[in-house]
Amino acid sequence: MFWEVPIKPEKQMKIIKSLEDFPKDIPVSICIGNFDGIHLGHVDIINNCKKNEAVSTIVTFDCHPREILHPGLLPGKLTLKNEKYSFSNAVGVDMVLELPFSEFCSVEALNFLDILNSHMNIQEITVGFNFYFGKDQKGTSDILYWWGRSSGVKINVLSPTVKNGLRISSTAIRELIISGQIEAALSFMAFPFVLSGKIVKGRQLGKKMNFPTLNIKPPQKITPPDGVYITQTVIDNMQLQTLTNIGRNPTVDDDSFSRKIETWVVDQSLDDLYGKHAAVYFFKKIRNEIKFSSREKLYEKVLEDKILFYEFWNSRKTSVLPNTF
Incomplete structure (x- = not known):
């Protein structure tokens, strides 16, 4: 686990909050998601982004989608934004692109990918097995694969990360923390x-x-x-x-x-x-x-x-x- 060894990032992660400000000339390998908690499953996704020479980049939103779409169903946060970005930096992410969710929540799945690709030099996209995107979360891994083949972008959809026979997820970790099972939660997390x-x-x-x-x-x-x-x-x-x-x-x-x-x-x-x-x-x-x-x-x-x-x-x-x- 990352917290068992000294953390000395070679460089500071760059945070960009506008597609217009993103450097189009830099080849990037992106992963898309909320990344609450930065658990070991997230680390597997991030490490896959770092396999090639492209710049590893997390694409995320400025708030959890449920804050706007379903505020009554919003889960408690495992990490505040500053915590999440500190952990992302510590595991070696090069850049974060933080998008305003209010501007993208009504964008259809294929349009969302096209918008990203028009502002970024995307070489690869890595997501988790349960990744959905676009308006009403209609974007699936099949749609993502189809778009990748037509756009010349390599798509990686990773299987669940399993430890001790249990699938690692932010939901599972959240339940363990709330119930006081700190050591059990710790075994799933990149950082305490x-x-x-x-x-x-x-x-x-x-x-x-x-x-x-x-x-x-x-x-x-x-x-x-x-x-x-x-x-x-x-x-x-x-x-x-x-x-x-x-x-x-x-x-x-x-x-x-x-x-x-x-x-x-x-x-x-x-x-x-x-x-x-x-x-x-x-x-x-x-x-x-x-x-x-x-x-x-x-x-x-x-x-x-x-x-x-x-x-x-x-x-x-x-x-x-x-x-x-």
Whole structure:
């Protein structure tokens, strides 16, 4: 998996947001899709794009199609846009073409391909087995193959990526994350699930108990259930081993109805980080959030959490994970 090795992209991925701005003279190998989560199936598609000497390019939209077509059926996001693009850069994608979905949602499938081809020097197109495109999603792999033969573009439709007998998909990963099965989800993902955002000031309650936390606002995406997690947090160039609590702090804040994401950089003292951005990567859930009878009982439990934290990290090296900002 990519997160098990240092990530040092040789060059920065270029993001283009208009077909008119796309360099027509550059031969490209494109993959088309939403790519939420950048899981191992997505990586297989991206790697296929990188096989030849053409420039690997993701073609995607500025929003999930359901945001406009079926907002009531919109699935929770696995990755925010900045996270998705950071991961795409880390796996070696050369360019991303981000198109405004509102301008293309009524375009018929063959017209959509013709529009792309008139603005891009397309050598190959790679998609997943369940790829549909164009108005009302009437574009199928058969239509794509037919268009490729008539246009001189090689078409690759990849079979599902399977691991441990299970087909990898964003839907399956989403369900695992929501149910707290972080390690199971991790086995399907190119990078651990991440929550990222700006560090904000909390109530300083952890600091008073000798485990000061970094607080980020819950982002507009799915989150794991309330509980305590072993995490790794990236701030600027720092890769920090951390414990993260998601929940409402029932022991110290009876009146709180809002969920919080609080990350403790265990046994380290850091300078003021308010206003900086943090990316918190989740590796393992160690317990549910508990309402203790006293702060002393909470403190005792945190010391037990700390033992599990060190057992986990003593068995592995710290990965080098992308800064998502």
